[in-house]
Amino acid sequence: MTTATANAVTAKAGWRTRLADNERLLWPLMLAPAILYIVLLVGFPFLLSLFYSVSDVTVGSRSMNFVGLENFHRVVASNTFWIALKNTLIFTIVSQFFVLVFANILAMALSADFRGKWLVRLLILLPWVAPISLGAIGWLWIYDSIYSVINWTGQALRILGPNDWPIWLGQPNLAMASIIVVQIWRIVPLATVILLAGLTSIPQDIHDAAAVDGAGFWRRTLQITFPLLLPITLVAVLFGIVFTFTDMIVVFLLTRGGPYDQTQVLATWAFFTGIQGGDLAGGAAVSLFLFPVLVAVAIVFLLLARRSEVT
Amino acid sequence: MATVEARHISKHFDEVRAVDGIDLLAREGEFLVLLGPSGCGKTTLMRLIAGLEQPTAGDIVIDGRVVTDLPPRARNVAMVFQSYALYPHLTVAKNISFPLRAVGMQRDAIRKKVEWAARMFGIERFLDRKPRQLSGGERQRVALARAVVREPVVFLLDEPLSNLDAKLRNSARDELKQFQRDLATTTIYVTHDQAEAMGLGDRIAVLNQGKVIQIGTPQEIYGKPMDTFVATFIGSPPMNLVEEGASYFGFRPEAFLPREVGNSDDSVGFPFRVTRVEYLGADRLVYGVLEGRTAEAHVISKMPNNIRAEIVAGERYDFVVRRREIHRFDRNSGRHIDGSGR
Numbered sequence: 278m279t280t281a282t283a284n285a286v287t288a289k290a291g292w293r294t295r296l297a298d299n300e301r302l303l304w305p306l307m308l309a310p311a312i313l314y315i316v317l318l319v320g321f322p323f324l325l326s327l328f329y330s331v332s333d334v335t336v337g338s339r340s341m342n343f344v345g346l347e348n349f350h351r352v353v354a355s356n357t358f359w360i361a362l363k364n365t366l367i368f369t370i371v372s373q374f375f376v377l378v379f380a381n382i383l384a385m386a387l388s389a390d391f392r393g394k395w396l397v398r399l400l401i402l403l404p405w406v407a408p409i410s411l412g413a414i415g416w417l418w419i420y421d422s423i424y425s426v427i428n429w430t431g432q433a434l435r436i437l438g439p440n441d442w443p444i445w446l447g448q449p450n451l452a453m454a455s456i457i458v459v460q461i462w463r464i465v466p467l468a469t470v471i472l473l474a475g476l477t478s479i480p481q482d483i484h485d486a487a488a489v490d491g492a493g494f495w496r497r498t499l500q501i502t503f504p505l506l507l508p509i510t511l512v513a514v515l516f517g518i519v520f521t522f523t524d525m526i527v528v529f530l531l532t533r534g535g536p537y538d539q540t541q542v543l544a545t546w547a548f549f550t551g552i553q554g555g556d557l558a559g560g561a562a563v564s565l566f567l568f569p570v571l572v573a574v575a576i577v578f579l580l581l582a583r584r585s586e587v588t
Numbered sequence: 589m590a591t592v593e594a595r596h597i598s599k600h601f602d603e604v605r606a607v608d609g610i611d612l613l614a615r616e617g618e619f620l621v622l623l624g625p626s627g628c629g630k631t632t633l634m635r636l637i638a639g640l641e642q643p644t645a646g647d648i649v650i651d652g653r654v655v656t657d658l659p660p661r662a663r664n665v666a667m668v669f670q671s672y673a674l675y676p677h678l679t680v681a682k683n684i685s686f687p688l689r690a691v692g693m694q695r696d697a698i699r700k701k702v703e704w705a706a707r708m709f710g711i712e713r714f715l716d717r718k719p720r721q722l723s724g725g726e727r728q729r730v731a732l733a734r735a736v737v738r739e740p741v742v743f744l745l746d747e748p749l750s751n752l753d754a755k756l757r758n759s760a761r762d763e764l765k766q767f768q769r770d771l772a773t774t775t776i777y778v779t780h781d782q783a784e785a786m787g788l789g790d791r792i793a794v795l796n797q798g799k800v801i802q803i804g805t806p807q808e809i810y811g812k813p814m815d816t817f818v819a820t821f822i823g824s825p826p827m828n829l830v831e832e833g834a835s836y837f838g839f840r841p842e843a844f845l846p847r848e849v850g851n852s853d854d855s856v857g858f859p860f861r862v863t864r865v866e867y868l869g870a871d872r873l874v875y876g877v878l879e880g881r882t883a884e885a886h887v888i889s890k891m892p893n894n895i896r897a898e899i900v901a902g903e904r905y906d907f908v909v910r911r912r913e914i915h916r917f918d919r920n921s922g923r924h925i926d927g928s929g930r
Contacts, residue, residue: 482673485640489744490734491661491690500686504677 329561336555348562357538357546358563365542367453368528369521372460376517377510379461380468385498387469388476405466413530416459420445420531446532449539456540459527464520468513475509476502508582515578522574523567543567590651590741590774591616592637597646598798599632606632608798609646614742617772619765621789623779625821629798630778634744637776638667651741661690666735667744670751672727674719680706680730681715687738705733708767725756732764736771743768743775749784761787782822786810794818816922819915827915828887830878835925836917841873841890843913846897847906855908860887862901874899 296302330348334341352358387398404412419426422444431437445455479502487497503510525544528534534541534549543566551560592614599607607629614620622630635641637648639660647656655663666687674683684705688698706712709729719727728748735743749757749764765788768775779785785792786806793803794817802814813819813827819838820826827838844850847857859879866873871890878885889907891899899905916925 480671480673482669482671483675485635485638485660486667486669486673487675487686488640488660489638489665489667490687491738492686493659493661493690496690501675505675 326561326564329558330565332558334557336552336557344558348558351559352562352566357541358566360538361534361541361543361546361563362566364453364540365522365544368457368460368540368542369518372457372464372521373514373517375457375461376464376468377514379465380472380513381510383465383469384472384476385502387473401469402466404462405470409463409526410530412463413459413527416455416462417446417531420455422447447536449536452532452536452540456527456531459531460521460524463527464517467520468517471509471513471516472506475506478509479505511578511582515575518574519571522571591649592742592774592776593649594633594637595647595649597633597636597648598644599629599636599641600644605798607636607643610795610798610800612793612800612803614774614776617774619768619775619777619788619790621777621779621785621792622795623782623785623789623792623821624795626780628795630780630795631746633795634667634746634776634778637742638665638744639663663742664740665742665744666738666740668728668731668735668746668748670747672719672731672748672751674727674730674734676719679716679718680711680722683719683730684715684734684737687734691738701737705737708736709733709763724752725760728752728760732767736767739771739773741774743773745775745777747779747781748777750779750781757784764788782824786822794821796821812924813915814924816917819917825873825888825890829917830881830885830887831883831919834919836919838915838917839909839913841888842892843909844887844889844907845891845895845909846899847908848897849895850908850910852910854911856911856914857906857908859904860889860907861904862899864901865899869893872899879904 290298331343331345332341333344333347383401387394387401418424425443425445427445428437428442431441432439437443443451446452483501483505484497487501492500523544525542525548528540528542528545529548532540534545538546543563547560547563547567550563551557554560594610594612597607597610598605610629610633612620612633622633624630632641636643637650639648639655639658639662643656647654649655650663650665675686678686681702684702685698688701693701702715703712706715709732711726711729711733714722714726714730719730722730728751731748735745745764749760752760761784777785777788786809789806791803791805792809794801794809796817802809802818804812809818810822813822816829816836816838820829823840825841827840828844829836829838844858847855860876861879862874862876864875866875871892872895874889874891876887876889878887891897917923918925
């Protein structure tokens with residue numbers, strides 16, 4: 278046996294094999310695109326806005342001076358900031374609450390077997406995959422002050438009286454409700470898909486065991502399904518909050534923050550101040566108010582998710 | 589304690605007849621094993637009894653009551669799953685007490701019952717742990733404790749030992765049999781492992797392709813197989829089958845021995861050319877061909893190690909089988925045709 282070993286030839290791999298197995302070379306190569314993407318499209322703008330927020334830069338001037346925290350003082354002193362902050366919170370919390378309720382119901386319905394399930398799944402996913410601007414234009418018509426489908430239908434069915442004609446995007450409370458409805462419509466598909474993935478990851482045996490152990494629908498749902506779904510639910514909520522908190526598209530397209538800033542959120546206000554108003558420094562300062570809140574939300578949820586992690 | 593009866597029960601999944609018109613009765617306090625190859629319908633039959641599947645036709649009767657239309661929770665059966673299906677987010681104590689909380693039992697009574705069940709399976713130390721902190725054997729005990737705790741009328745066990753390693757499986761088998769005897773609860777046990785079936789079952793029902801082929805005590809199943817399927821499914825190595833005209837004749841490997849050790853008045857002799865000898869510790873397996881036959885007849889002899897006769901591959905030997913150890917089967921239907929096998 279020893280002689281056989283002594284005669285053995287060292288196997289040499291071709292350069293292709295050597296490259297494909299060289300992890301020290303491969304991992305930076307594979308990670309590079311992602312890191313480049315984050316640095317260029319996230320890191321750089323973020324640092325730029327940090328820089329802007331302590332300067333007096335505007336769209337029209339080429340000078341830039343350090344002004345300390347003056348921009349932040351200005352923002353906090355403004356009445357609109359507090360309205361926008363309040364609106365952002367209402368917008369986010371209310372919409373995410375309903376997203377959670379609807380997504381849970383939908384995910385459970387879709388995890389059951391029935392004919393034409395793929396069609397229903399497709400329809401539910403549509404709001405998420407269709408460009409939001411297209412969807413928002415549809416909603417603009419639905420909420421239109423003259424042609425509103427809701428109002429015409431309501432009157433035809435005599436739910437609305439002959440003189441009731443709500444201006445959906447024009448009356449402060451209705452405008453807020455309207456943009457919340459659109460945001461729910463937009464986020465529900467994503468949350469549904471996430472929860473659906475969570476539901477399918479629970480082994481059928483566990484549901485069966487609970488059924489045999491004497492649990493009815495509600496006990497199974499509340500004591501088995503929901504707790505097991507909690508980590509992934511937190512992920513869905515985290516996504517929803519981040520998307521809603523930082524999003525300006527729905528508000529921008531439907532109400533532009535109106536009437537009288539009653540639907541203004543921090544994201545739209547930052548845009549109006551910085552880009553349309555030309556006050557880049559002020560806009561940067563407003564948008565930075567979003568940051569600590571989101572970091573806090575992310576940390577809290579990731580901690581919760583880790584604690585409730587189950588195998 | 590109760591009887592469990594399947595009355596001409598069928599379950600079809602589209603074109604597949606998973607369970608195809610089965611009639612079966614588990615007697616009071618009996619340990620009935622459903623044995624068959626994978627895909628034979630044994631697990632589906634158990635799920636039908638539990639109420640986790642709705643039959644295409646037929647009825648399930650538990651304790652004289654037709655329960656076909658009742659949901660699982662109303663049948664008072666307990667089930668142990670192959671994966672154990674413990675609730676991963678609940679402690680062992682909460683897992684065991686889950687069925688009791690589901691029926692709204694008082695907190696004090698629940699505590700006593702959980703302690704009783706935990707003591708029975710020696711898992712008192714683990715009550716505050718989560719399932720993922722337990723070993724496979726400990727999880728299996730928790731699953732059993734959860735099944736036992738509300739004293740159901742029937743236990744349904746779906747391959748509960750298959751996830752344990754070989755050594756643990758033997759001791760777990762022993763304990764399982766012991767506790768079933770103590771509680772005297774009717775038990776239906778699904779397995780594809782014949783050693784488990786033989787060791788545990790009061791009676792065994794052998795299933796194939798959605799039908800019960802034979803039901804009987806382990807001795808009956810082994811000694812008087814109804815057809816070639818049962819004959820070759822039970823026994824390791826399986827029964828030797830040799831073609832002869834319009835029938836097969838069969839004999840167990842351990843009944844096929846050299847003439848100098850196996851000879852008696854009713855012996856039938858066969859010239860046997862050995863092709864290979866396998867040494868298995870306690871036994872020797874001798875592979876070879878029966879000579880002087882039209883079709884090549886490959887057979888195996890299983891010789892315990894106290895038979896010292898020297899057997900060498902490539903040589904011819906004179907082997908014998910006692911006449912009463914020979915079974916005859918119809919070649920077309922596979923059915924047993926001798927008087928001995930019913």
